[in-house]
Amino acid sequence: MRNILILLSILLAGCSAKTADKPELTGHAEASVQIEYPGQIDTELASRFSSLAIDCVDREYPNKISRTYKDDAEIGSPQDLFPVFYGCFDWHSSVHGHWLLVRLLRVGPQDAPWREPAIAKLDASFTAENVAGELRNFAQVTPGSWERPYGLAWYLQLMAELRQWDDPMAKRWLTELEPLEMEIADSLRKWLPKLAYPIRLGTHNQSAFAFGLMLDWARTSGDGDMEQLIVDRSRAFHLNDVNCPLAYEPSGEDFLSPCLMEADLMRRILTREEFSIWFDAFMPTVPTDGSGDWLAPGIVKDVTDGKLVHLDGVNSSRAWNLYNIARALPSNDPRIPSLVAAAKIHADTGVAAVSDEHYSGSHWLASFATYLMTDRGQTSSTEIMAQKLRLPEYITFATDSAIVNPIRQKAVSYVLNDFEGNNLKNFKYELFIESAGTEMLIHIIPVKPSVRGGGITWLFTQSEADQSYEFIRKSFQR
16 A cells, blocks of 8 residues: 555656646746745644654664674663663664654644643653763763764754744753753764765765754854854865766665755855856756656665665655755746656655554654655754844744855844834834845835835845945835
8 A cells, every 4th residue: 555655646746747837948037837845744744743753762672772882781771771762763763753753843733632742752751860871871882983973963953953942841851952962062073074075875874964954953053163164064075066976866775865965965055146056067967847757756665674665765855855955046047846846756755655554664754754844954044044143023034045154144134233223113024035146135024914015125235356245225115
């Protein structure tokens, strides 16, 4: 039944992509097709995904303890070694299983029946005593290399999620988990300067995926030194990459795409214009006809095999990569329809594969599907920027592309200061950013219909010659 559902999802999505009216796009003409991205996760998916995590976060066996021992005295049961993250088959899957529950509690249905058991599981895990046990283990394992980078990056993603959740319960959990966060972040700071080459795999050791999660955490936590370190290493590793061999993917046990994940990382650190130019050279064969069948989903022939079932995960991760890449390009880029069409096929296939039928996939696939269907790769960047700018409560944040960089922060900070100087605090406002080449328009627009059409718009121009920046008030309406 599972294979039939997945096959149908591929066929239906593929037929949809082939039979839809394809836009006649030349150069960078405006796309005429409707583009949809993931958004609010629906009730059924949230229930399905949360139930898998609730089942496994305290399920001790079967278990894969990937750990180096110095002597017999260090050998123990999973729960002895990892008092917080002993479930879900292995340490990193337990970490992102806990993240899944935090994520869905934060952005999922607020009246769902699964919330109470999810909170109870997290309360039982996130205690000072349990974290102390995790710290003891982290101090004993092979210095620096255990669960690096994949598991450690997922831990930072969990901490980023808690930091962005304005809830007393989340703050309490965050406080309990912070000591381990400090140790993990410090170990990664020591590792990054010593990493001579990127790790271009499709599995746990891949550097691009980990760098993306680590970068989102650094921006959320305000760790500017870590952010700069990751940006510098990413640029050194990938800025000159061209002609990524996407046709060679996937490998037989991939759950991450080396090519697409690299592009998803680079869109986090380049401006829209820079990323568009870089992506032209990096992946020059993306079609412009709106088709989605140019990239076929991965196929799993034995769902009971823990390595082969990785390909169910590559479909979900490819989907969020493709969506994120599409939104990082200029809005009239002719490749966007094909990127989104392929993303939809992969998303349907990846989500259809998430079930409780076999523990080989059920202990981890829901986390990937949750990251995809809650649009975490985009919302994290948007919320990070809003948090760093400390937007006043009467302004909400919306943006076409949440590229966080010092220039944009400077621009928006300037706008907000000017806005407050005009004493426009009587209405609810939204802040929008548009990027076009070397120009950026920043709008603050009233939400209330009675004043819709008013607001302030600024034109922000960049001088490429000397990297100086000036702000020009374009219009002002009360």
